Amino acid sequence: MISAAIAIELRNLVRSPLRLGVLALLLLVGGAVILQGGRDVARWQEAIESGREAGEEVIEEARGYFAAGETGPADRTWVNLTQPRWQDSYAATRIAREPASLAGIAAASPEAGAVTMRSSRTADPMLENGAKLENPALAVVGGLDLVTVFALLLPLLVIALGLEIGGYERARGVLPLVRVQAGHDRRWLWARCVAVGAISSLAGVLLVLLASIVLGAGLADAGPLLVMVLAYVAVWTAILGVVVSIARDPSQGAVCLGAAWIFLCVIIPAIAAERSAALAAEDFGVDLTVEARDAGAALSRLSDEQIFEKLFERFPDLRAVAPEELASGRRIALQGLRIVGVEERLEQRERRNDQFTSLMDRASLASPTIAFTRVLEQLAGRGTEASTRFAREVAQAAARRMESYVRASWVGEPLDVEDFEQLVTDTPAGVLPPPAPWSRTLLTLLVWALGMSGLAWFLSQRRS
Amino acid sequence: MIGALFANEWRALLRDGRGIAMLVVGALLAAGASWTSVTTTEREDAARAAATHDARCAWNDRHVDSAHSRAHYGDYVYRPSGPLAGLDSGLQAVTGRVIYTEAHRQNDAVHRPQQSAASLLRFERLEPSTVLQLLAPLLMILAGFGVVTSDRESGRLRLLRIQGAGSMQLLLAKTMALWTIGAAICALTVVVHLFVASNVDVGRVVAFLVLHLALLWIVAAVITGVSARVGRSGTAAAVLLAIWVLGAMVGPRLVAMSADAAHPLPSRDAFMAAMQEDRAQGLDGHDPRDARRQALEKKVLAEYGVERRQDLPVRLGGLIMQADEEYGAKVWDKHFGALEEQMLKQDAFVSALSFLNPLQATGQLSMAVAGTGLASHLDFTRQTEVYRRDLVRKLNHEDAHGVQRNAEGRLQRTTTREFYAGFSAFEYRPLCVGSLLGGRVSELLSVGIWLLGASGFLLLTARRLDRRGVL
Numbered sequence: 064m065i066s067a068a069i070a071i072e073l074r075n076l077v078r079s080p081l082r083l084g085v086l087a088l089l090l091l092v093g094g095a096v097i098l099q100g101g102r103d104v105a106r107w108q109e110a111i112e113s114g115r116e117a118g119e120e121v122i123e124e125a126r127g128y129f130a131a132g133e134t135g136p137a138d139r140t141w142v143n144l145t146q147p148r149w150q151d152s153y154a155a156t157r158i159a160r161e162p163a164s165l166a167g168i169a170a171a172s173p174e175a176g177a178v179t180m181r182s183s184r185t186a187d188p189m190l191e192n193g194a195k196l197e198n199p200a201l202a203v204v205g206g207l208d209l210v211t212v213f214a215l216l217l218p219l220l221v222i223a224l225g226l227e228i229g230g231y232e233r234a235r236g237v238l239p240l241v242r243v244q245a246g247h248d249r250r251w252l253w254a255r256c257v258a259v260g261a262i263s264s265l266a267g268v269l270l271v272l273l274a275s276i277v278l279g280a281g282l283a284d285a286g287p288l289l290v291m292v293l294a295y296v297a298v299w300t301a302i303l304g305v306v307v308s309i310a311r312d313p314s315q316g317a318v319c320l321g322a323a324w325i326f327l328c329v330i331i332p333a334i335a336a337e338r339s340a341a342l343a344a345e346d347f348g349v350d351l352t353v354e355a356r357d358a359g360a361a362l363s364r365l366s367d368e369q370i371f372e373k374l375f376e377r378f379p380d381l382r383a384v385a386p387e388e389l390a391s392g393r394r395i396a397l398q399g400l401r402i403v404g405v406e407e408r409l410e411q412r413e414r415r416n417d418q419f420t421s422l423m424d425r426a427s428l429a430s431p432t433i434a435f436t437r438v439l440e441q442l443a444g445r446g447t448e449a450s451t452r453f454a455r456e457v458a459q460a461a462a463r464r465m466e467s468y469v470r471a472s473w474v475g476e477p478l479d480v481e482d483f484e485q486l487v488t489d490t491p492a493g494v495l496p497p498p499a500p501w502s503r504t505l506l507t508l509l510v511w512a513l514g515m516s517g518l519a520w521f522l523s524q525r526r527s
Numbered sequence: 528m529i530g531a532l533f534a535n536e537w538r539a540l541l542r543d544g545r546g547i548a549m550l551v552v553g554a555l556l557a558a559g560a561s562w563t564s565v566t567t568t569e570r571e572d573a574a575r576a577a578a579t580h581d582a583r584c585a586w587n588d589r590h591v592d593s594a595h596s597r598a599h600y601g602d603y604v605y606r607p608s609g610p611l612a613g614l615d616s617g618l619q620a621v622t623g624r625v626i627y628t629e630a631h632r633q634n635d636a637v638h639r640p641q642q643s644a645a646s647l648l649r650f651e652r653l654e655p656s657t658v659l660q661l662l663a664p665l666l667m668i669l670a671g672f673g674v675v676t677s678d679r680e681s682g683r684l685r686l687l688r689i690q691g692a693g694s695m696q697l698l699l700a701k702t703m704a705l706w707t708i709g710a711a712i713c714a715l716t717v718v719v720h721l722f723v724a725s726n727v728d729v730g731r732v733v734a735f736l737v738l739h740l741a742l743l744w745i746v747a748a749v750i751t752g753v754s755a756r757v758g759r760s761g762t763a764a765a766v767l768l769a770i771w772v773l774g775a776m777v778g779p780r781l782v783a784m785s786a787d788a789a790h791p792l793p794s795r796d797a798f799m800a801a802m803q804e805d806r807a808q809g810l811d812g813h814d815p816r817d818a819r820r821q822a823l824e825k826k827v828l829a830e831y832g833v834e835r836r837q838d839l840p841v842r843l844g845g846l847i848m849q850a851d852e853e854y855g856a857k858v859w860d861k862h863f864g865a866l867e868e869q870m871l872k873q874d875a876f877v878s879a880l881s882f883l884n885p886l887q888a889t890g891q892l893s894m895a896v897a898g899t900g901l902a903s904h905l906d907f908t909r910q911t912e913v914y915r916r917d918l919v920r921k922l923n924h925e926d927a928h929g930v931q932r933n934a935e936g937r938l939q940r941t942t943t944r945e946f947y948a949g950f951s952a953f954e955y956r957p958l959c960v961g962s963l964l965g966g967r968v969s970e971l972l973s974v975g976i977w978l979l980g981a982s983g984f985l986l987l988t989a990r991r992l993d994r995r996g997v998l
Contacts, residue, residue, distance in 0.1 A: 081765060081766075081769070085769075088777075092777070092781075096784075099784060099788075106794060109794065110794050110795070110796050113794075113796050113797070113800075114796060117796075117800075171649070171780070171784075172645060172646075172649075173621060173639075173642060173645050173648045179796075192623075192635055192637060192795060193795065194794055194795050194796065195792075195794065195795065196792045196793060196794065196795050196798055196866065197621070197792070198786075198787070198792065198870045198873050198874070198901070199618040199621045199622045199901065199904055200618060200870070200873070200874055200877070200900065200901040200904075201783040201786055201787055201873060201877070202618075202621040203617070203618050203620065203621045204779045204780055204782075204783040205648070205649045205650070205651075205779075205780060205783075206649075206780055206783060206784065207777070207780035207781055207783070207784050210649070211649065211780065215776055216777070219772060223765070226761070226765060227761065230761075312761070313759070313760075313761035314672075314673060314677075314759070314760035314761040314764055316761070317672075317761050317764035317765055317768070318545070318669055318672075318764060321668075321669065321764065321768045322669065325662075325665055329650075329651075329661065329662070329665075330556075330653070330662070332647065332649075332650035332651075333650055333651050333652060333653035333657055333662075334653050335644075335647050335650070336644075336647040336648070336650045336651065336652045336653065337560070337563055337564070337567075337652045337653040337654065339641055339644040339647045340567055340616070340620065340641060340652050340654075341563065341566075341567045341570075342640075342644075343640035343641045343643075344567045344568075344570040344571040344574065345570055345571065345573075345574035346574070346624075346638075346640040347574055347575055347577075347578035347605050347624050347625060347638070348624065348625050348637075348638035348640070349577075349578050349581055351638060352582075352603050352625055352627065352638075353578070353581050353582050353585050353603055354581075356585070356600070357585050360589075415643075416643040419643035419644040420643075422644060422647075423644055423646065423647070426647070433646065433647070433650075436646050436649060437646040440645065440646050445645070446645065446646065447642065447643055447644070447645050450642075
């Protein structure tokens with residue numbers, strides 16, 4: 064029965080300009096956005112490369128001074144590379160947020176922070192802008208990329224292909240004929256739905272393959288994407304099954320499918336976006352701006368003992384090199400506490416972001432479109448998790464720098480080229496996005512697909 | 528006759544469960560969106576006022592430091608939400624909320640808290656503008672796709688025709704009936720806003736209302752026209768939903784992508800590097816060996832008729848910093864000006880294509896009316912920069928002139944706490960609706976043309992029906 068249904072659906076597809084148009088639109092737009100995604104990743108790589116080159120230039124300059132037995136440039140006599148401060152400054156290599164191999168599928172994602180950052184002891188990863196200069200008027204539209212094509216247009220293909228299933232048979236009185244000839248009219252309707260799902264899946268598979276080739280993603284990266292796309296098509300096929308079970312005529316079927324798409328792809332995401340705006344309403348980043356700027360002044364009111372204790376809490380190894388006369392090391396200790404402040408703020412921010420994560424979790428359960436969009440962004444390494452991980456890595460690198468700066472400053476011995484090279488090699492070159500937790504989303508999508516299939520079965524049972 | 532037909536259509540819409548359902552859903556969406564949006568905006572305004580207060584307290588409470596230290600200490604400017612942000616929040620989700628104003632550099636707006644739920648930024652917020660521009664047209668489509676086809680299928684149209692109803696009268700009545708569904712949603716949105724919002728700019732609200740009523744008329748006319756031109760209700764639904772998907776979802780995204788491809792912006796690194804290179808040609812206020820600095824020193828010495836800087840009655844550093852600042856301003860004007868020009872080219876590209884899509888044209892006009900569009904954003908950054916330059920200029924002046932020589936001939940600062948207390952916080956003056964709409968002539972024309980075109984489409988459809996006797 065399935066093969067007969069597929070043959071019929073293929074014939075319907077070829078004969079209907081509307082269906083063909085939707086399929087062509089999906090494939091054309093999909094192809095175009097994949098190419099656009101490839102260009103976006105190239106720009107990302109360029110930004111990383113130019114950052115690296117800029118960092119390398121400064122490092123080479125310092126190496127040149129060491130090789131010539133100089134402590135710095137002749138026209139800036141105050142620069143002295145034997146001092147920890149200047150070593151840190153010249154060894155400020157860039158840490159890069161490396162793109163995931165599928166980064167191009169989510170090229171329209173809003174910029175999630177910087178893609179490269181100078182790794183010095185004063186680095187603050189929380190207020191850095193991204194590598195792209197964005198026109199907000201274009202950014203607010205939401206952009207078009209493969210994530211949008213899959214999330215919004217692929218269900219429309221399912222709808223366009225399955226628009227008349229069930230309603231057409233009932234309106235024309237075909238179902239009794241099917242029942243007489245094949246015994247089970249429900250099976251016939253389900254077979255047509257599955258055929259529509261198969262054709263839509265094929266379109267999805269084609270786009271996934273094209274994306275893998277253009278973006279150079281291996282099977283390990285493209286596999287989860289493929290699984291997600293198939294699961295998402297399964298959800299929409301099951302939703303089609305529900306509508307097929309209740310539609311009296313094609314017109315009612317069209318309205319029900321349109322309403323389902325609007326509800327799941329527009330209204331629930333809009334409610335979630337509104338909730339997100341409400342969560343963000345009172346956040347003007349005072350902790351990252353005014354409070355962060357004045358934190359130093361508050362620390363300077365602490366006693367020497369308090370300052371040192373606070374510093375040793377974070378860097379216990381520094382206790383061994385602390386000056387006996389605490390007052391003499393106070394200024395450096397205060398500088399050391401700066402990174403402690405950055406880490407505390409980062410932690411607070413991560414805690415604050417938990418409410419957004421929880422919102423996303425709830426919204427993902429309410430709409431398969433949100434769950435699917437979110438996991439695709441995670442697979443593309445563009446989600447919030449990637450920028451959070453990058454910020455954390457930068458803060459850790461800055462903390463290591465700060466520790467070595469404080470130690471060298473307190474020890475007070477002139478530093479040499481080996482110390483400099485140590486600083487350079489201790490800095491991580493790049494940070495990869497965390498692996499996407501796609502199994503959970505797969506479960507959500509499967510629950511949706513099974514739930515909708517169960518509902519369709521129940522409704523068709525009731526009807527018959 | 529037309530009144531009777533209109534009443535008849537309304538009765539039919541109310542009798543049909545779908546019409547009632549759409550009206551109820553629309554009312555719920557309108558009231559809910561308006562209420563949540565206004566409360567969110569008001570919480571945002573309160574938080575912004577608190578943040579500004581915090582920044583001001585920090586400024587005033589700081590110890591009396593040197594004016595140059597204070598210029599480095601700087602000030603924070605927080606982005607206002609916009610006069611009608613409760614109806615249309617515009618670009619707020621994607622623009623930074625804070626600009627750090629300090630000496631030596633013009634900074635970007637940073638901190639976008641909604642970034643933490645970045646996946647949701649792909650979707651529209653459920654705010655009044657979304658309800659009126661995206662959802663109300665959709666509800667009208669769902670309520671009215673069969674407005675003519677179902678009457679034709681049931682033979683009711685023929686009956687009406689026999690009773691003397693003309694094609695144009697029929698189509699007009701049906702369009703008006705559909706439009707009143709949209710108009711009711713629109714009116715409810717505005718009424719809830721007026722009730723909930725504490726500050727109401729009536730002129731902007733009226734402009735917002737008129738604009739959306741015009742859009743909804745276009746939508747109603749297109750629905751009726753399409754429904755009259757196609758044979759079956761199912762086809763009408765499919766065609767109208769396809770038009771909506773193209774106009775509301777795919778079209779604007781494609782246009783944005785094309786605008787970016789046609790007029791690409793430089794990468795941040797390239798932009799910063801170019802600016803840094805030009806900046807390096809100027810004075811370096813912190814480098815005593817800098818040749819340009821020495822030239823300026825000579826000039827100042829000559830102006831005051833002394834030979835050594837130790838004899839100057841002013842602090843040379845302050846004068847040098849200001850000269851550096853003025854040079855920097857030229858560099859920033861050049862680079863930020865070019866960037867802004869490129870953004871405006873992208874914007875003009877989008878404007879030109881708005882003739883194809885009334886939803887997009889209305890979206891742009893709505894943001895302009897609300898004071899939350901690109902023009903307002905750019906104006907905010909410009910006003911912030913004017914504030915920054917004025918702040919730094921005053922501080923540099925104080926750094927140079929707020930001194931006196933003591934008995935040993937050393938310069939001593941005379942800057943007082945009152946001097947710093949005399950600075951007031953940045954206050955944004957929004958652009959007026961007239962000037963914002965003046966920059967959106969293409970969109971205004973687009974909506975006007977679509978209004979006439981949609982009405983003309985109805986007329987042509989009526990003539991076609993008369994000619995072919997399809998009724």
